[in-house]
Amino acid sequence: MATDQSADVVVVGTGVVGCLIAEHALDAGLSVLMLEAGPRVDRSQIVKNYRRLPPSVRVGHWDAPYPPEPWAPHLETRTAKQQEEYLQLEGPNARAYLQGYVRYAGGATWHWAGLSWRITPEDMRLKSLYGVGRDWPFGYDVLEPYYTRAEYAIGVCGPSDPTLQWPANTKRSKPYPMGPIPFGPGERRLTEVAAKLGMINLHAPQARNSGAAYDGRPACCGTNNCFPVCPLAAKYDASSALPKIEAKGGKVLVNAVVYRIESGEKNAIEAVHYFDPVKRSQRVTGKIFVIACNGIETPKLLLLSKDERNPNGVANSSDQVGRNMMDQPKLIVELELQEPLWTGVGPVQSSSIVGTSQGDFRSRHAGALFRMENFARSPLGAAAALKKGLVGKALDTEIRRISACTAQLTVEHEILPSPDNRLTLSNKRDWLGINKPNIYYDVGDYVRQSAKEYTVPRLKELAAGLGATSFQLSPEFLNSDHIMGGCIMGADAATSVVDPDCRAHDHHNLFLPGGGAMPSGTALNSTLSMAALALKAADAAVDQLRHG
Amino acid sequence: MVQRLKPVDVVAVGVPPTIRDDCPTVFALGRREILAGGLAFVGGLGLATPPAGLAAEATAWSGESAARFMELSSLLIPHRLNEGVGSRIGAAMSALNPSLAEQVTELLAIARKKNARIVEDFFPDLPEGPLKETALAIISAWYLGVVTDAPDAEVFAYADALMYQPTKDVMTTPSYAISAPNAWSAEAPPLSNMPDF
Numbered sequence: 001m002a003t004d005q006s007a008d009v010v011v012v013g014t015g016v017v018g019c020l021i022a023e024h025a026l027d028a029g030l031s032v033l034m035l036e037a038g039p040r041v042d043r044s045q046i047v048k049n050y051r052r053l054p055p056s057v058r059v060g061h062w063d064a065p066y067p068p069e070p071w072a073p074h075l076e077t078r079t080a081k082q083q084e085e086y087l088q089l090e091g092p093n094a095r096a097y098l099q100g101y102v103r104y105a106g107g108a109t110w111h112w113a114g115l116s117w118r119i120t121p122e123d124m125r126l127k128s129l130y131g132v133g134r135d136w137p138f139g140y141d142v143l144e145p146y147y148t149r150a151e152y153a154i155g156v157c158g159p160s161d162p163t164l165q166w167p168a169n170t171k172r173s174k175p176y177p178m179g180p181i182p183f184g185p186g187e188r189r190l191t192e193v194a195a196k197l198g199m200i201n202l203h204a205p206q207a208r209n210s211g212a213a214y215d216g217r218p219a220c221c222g223t224n225n226c227f228p229v230c231p232l233a234a235k236y237d238a239s240s241a242l243p244k245i246e247a248k249g250g251k252v253l254v255n256a257v258v259y260r261i262e263s264g265e266k267n268a269i270e271a272v273h274y275f276d277p278v279k280r281s282q283r284v285t286g287k288i289f290v291i292a293c294n295g296i297e298t299p300k301l302l303l304l305s306k307d308e309r310n311p312n313g314v315a316n317s318s319d320q321v322g323r324n325m326m327d328q329p330k331l332i333v334e335l336e337l338q339e340p341l342w343t344g345v346g347p348v349q350s351s352s353i354v355g356t357s358q359g360d361f362r363s364r365h366a367g368a369l370f371r372m373e374n375f376a377r378s379p380l381g382a383a384a385a386l387k388k389g390l391v392g393k394a395l396d397t398e399i400r401r402i403s404a405c406t407a408q409l410t411v412e413h414e415i416l417p418s419p420d421n422r423l424t425l426s427n428k429r430d431w432l433g434i435n436k437p438n439i440y441y442d443v444g445d446y447v448r449q450s451a452k453e454y455t456v457p458r459l460k461e462l463a464a465g466l467g468a469t470s471f472q473l474s475p476e477f478l479n480s481d482h483i484m485g486g487c488i489m490g491a492d493a494a495t496s497v498v499d500p501d502c503r504a505h506d507h508h509n510l511f512l513p514g515g516g517a518m519p520s521g522t523a524l525n526s527t528l529s530m531a532a533l534a535l536k537a538a539d540a541a542v543d544q545l546r547h548g
Numbered sequence: 549m550v551q552r553l554k555p556v557d558v559v560a561v562g563v564p565p566t567i568r569d570d571c572p573t574v575f576a577l578g579r580r581e582i583l584a585g586g587l588a589f590v591g592g593l594g595l596a597t598p599p600a601g602l603a604a605e606a607t608a609w610s611g612e613s614a615a616r617f618m619e620l621s622s623l624l625i626p627h628r629l630n631e632g633v634g635s636r637i638g639a640a641m642s643a644l645n646p647s648l649a650e651q652v653t654e655l656l657a658i659a660r661k662k663n664a665r666i667v668e669d670f671f672p673d674l675p676e677g678p679l680k681e682t683a684l685a686i687i688s689a690w691y692l693g694v695v696t697d698a699p700d701a702e703v704f705a706y707a708d709a710l711m712y713q714p715t716k717d718v719m720t721t722p723s724y725a726i727s728a729p730n731a732w733s734a735e736a737p738p739l740s741n742m743p744d745f
Contacts, residue, residue: 047723054694054701055711058722078699181730185718188734211730219729224720231723342736344719345726376719382711383697386688392626392667395687396742400714404739 002251007033008545010286012258012272012301013293015107016527017514017534019241020153021290024538026248030545033284034250035274037257037293038072038103043239046110046229055379062111062228063100070431071257071277072103087296088426088438096329096477097441101294105254106239108294108481109527111227113349114206114235116156117524118147120167122358126416126520130363132446133416134519137491137500140170143532148173150531151205154236155214157181158205166202166354166524178210181220184345186407190372191351193465199353199370199458205528207236208347216240224376226348235347256282259434261289261305261314261510269314269510275432288509288541292534295325295483295515299423300437302487302512315487315504315512320497322423324485326521328369328412329443329477331451335463336470340404344376356458357414357523366414366450369523370462373408380406409462411455412480413447414523423486443477451477482526487516501540502533509544513537609642613649617686620652623659624667624687627710627745636704637689644695651682713745 002008008030011018022032049065050058057064061077068074075098076082089097101108121140126133136143150156157178162169180203183191191201208226209219220234233240242252256274262283264270271285291298299322303313313321349371357367381403390398426438456473463471490496493505502513513534515526617638621629642648655674664670667687674680685695693709694701712721718736720726 050723051706052703054697054699054703055692055709056697057699182732183734184732185734185736209729221725221729222720222727222732223723223725225723229723232725340736340739342718344715344722345732345734345736376712376715376722378712378715378719378721379692381715382691386684386691389684391624391671391684391687393742395691396714399691399711400739400742403715403719404736 001249002031002033004033004251004253005283006285007031007251008286009033009288009290009541010035010272010284011290011292013107013291013297014105014238014242014252015292015294016109016154016236016238017530018107018290018292019238019245020150020531020534021292021511021513021538021541022245022250023241023248024535025542026245026250028542028546030542032245032250033286034245034252035256035258035272035284036105036252036254037297038105038254039069040105040239040242040252040254041066043229043231043233047231050225050228055383059375059379063102065228066102066104066110068103069255069277071255071275073430074103075100086430086436088428088436089441090438091421091440091442093329093441093443093477094439096443096479097325097327097439098479099296099327099483100479100481101296101483103297104239105242105252106237109237110229110239112237112481112527113226113525114208114347115349115352115525116151116154116158116205116207116528117166117352117354118205119520119522119524119529120358121170123520123522126362130360132363134488134490136519137489143529143536144171145173146532146535147528149535150528152177153535154207154531155209155217156205156207156528157210159203164202166205176205178212178214181206181208181210181347181350183350184374185342186344186372186374187346187351189341190462190466194353194370194462197461197465199462200355201351201353204350204352206347206350207527209234220347222346224344224346224348224374257432257434258293258301259304259432261291261301263305263307263309263314263507267309267507269507279432287545288511290511290513290537290541292512292514295486296423296437296439298512298514298516299486300425300435303423303425304435310506315497315506315510317506318494318497320419320488320495322486323419323421324417324488325421325423325439325441325483326415326417326485326518327482328480328521328523329415329447330410330412330480331455331459331477332474333409333459333463334470334472335407335409335466335468337405337407338467338469341407341466342404343372343374343407344378344403346374348373348375350374354524361454362414364449365454366416366447367523368414368450368455369412370455370458371410371412373410376403377406378403407466409459411459412523413443413450413455415443415521416446417485417488417519417521418442418444421485447477482515482521484515484518484521484526487512489517489519500536502537503540511537511541608646609639609649613642613652614638616649616652616656620656620659621686621690623656623664623670624683625690625710626666627713629690630705630708633690633693633705633708637686637695640695640702640704641685641689645682647678648682651679654679655683710745714742716745717741717743
């Protein structure tokens, strides 16, 4: 049984990665203590927070319903000044690393879209096939069973036809636990238009309960509010796993900000230290430590934990901790259309064009994912029509027209891991006195070339197919909130941070699973891969405790 | 569920400073800037600076003012209006625009003169300037559910905000269920089918 000071497995972070590992360890009979920097907040409160936001903040400011506690700051974007406070960003594409995540119990899955793509066998062999990036230290056949387990653990719905799955026509050990979520009018129209251009808009596999309850959570009823919060928990978020973890005997301590990892003899990890909200320091010991507090906070914590044995920070003999920071650099385009498209029916994201992520061109430039954002555009339509000074019937007619006849298309690019894209400790400190993260970010020519010769032309084709009369492209690359690379995985301890089980090369009892471990970012949403890596790490950790 | 550890390894670190360096003071200062900027939206007198006696002026907003505000709102907006929402919008607008009560009276007088039943009957007669701005600000508040759409604005109506209504036959009011599980449709009626609301 875990106590407040010790457990077999100590998990830092209560997001999807930490929760999957915690539950697996508990099922194996181990004691588990989870430490969460932020508070535990009821879903109903977050929904209230959302509905109390002014209309201009409701769309695009996914952090706004999650006001952070002073001891666990995260990005806030209501105002431009606020946006500069926590993440310290520099480099040619600093704006593209403005990453949103939630330091609440449940983590960033509170406001994820739920898209649960697998990556492809080719995505794991970029170096071998295209001479760029890094290869994973194992193949797709090793990852596949973990993907399946992850799909069942978080409840992913998706097509049963192998030609409509991704990767297409590739062996799966089990079908999706639920069938796909139906399209609304906009996604159906995009699918038809894309097909004429030779682009296949697939039903996205998504961690959303399709047509029926799953794992104690209700079916999706199309609240069109997957981010910033699903009011029903029809979309998986890790907060819904916490009661199950507690029922199995796991302990969850919130408002516990881990600021140091303590190494001991043979460089084993002995303890983690955290501050409570009045800055009293507490020490927690364990046999296995899992640091799963996302792709920014995990490398930050490793770098904060310098000691005599580890002068560059814990797990950092390779000097790769905090390097290779990745995301999918995103461009968005706002369209005005002649004919109605009608978004706002079904989940906010429910389909994507992903075939465009693959091809021999990857030796020269990035592949990419294309998507139409399906959130209800009525608030945008109303704001635009009111600005015209219209009244009465003319106002209503214009709101309806703008809401129906506008759209946002998104393209997310694959970035290569680069040691120059680096997280370091800022001299600026947060409320507790802990260094804020500083990140240098350049999307690189691989991405810029893709935008120039591949993705923007394809966006224009899609826009023309949809009958666009106006095409407003974002002037710079934006963030996708898929934080990867900062604890990169590899077989060679000299060039990577973790081994194929996400175990630190430098510390046999320290696991760093999640997006940080991913050797390739790919063009696809990262969460299912993070979940699969979590389960692989969980197997390894349990096996290690059982057999030494 | 939420547990606190007993201090087992207390380090002499002291109490955190009362002013965090990661933002809230910025946000508090921002409110004043936002308020001043928002006044342009609220219409009225085109005030250059927020009036000193906002609270005192607000008390001049009587039950009668509120009733007249609802009467004018019904002439400006051809839809069913929630009186509770109107009462909150009127009180908030009057706090920002001390002349609101008189302007409402003036606007009603113009409407009566035209025997107006709907906004189209009298809106073209409104002179450019504060009166027209106030009329537009009232309409905007009913549609958006806020008096000024600023980052810290108070929301008077969410689902009742009229902005969701012209598309309610197709688009979701976010965070409210649209249908039974997977029962929504990919069909949409024509643009010309304006819902009744």
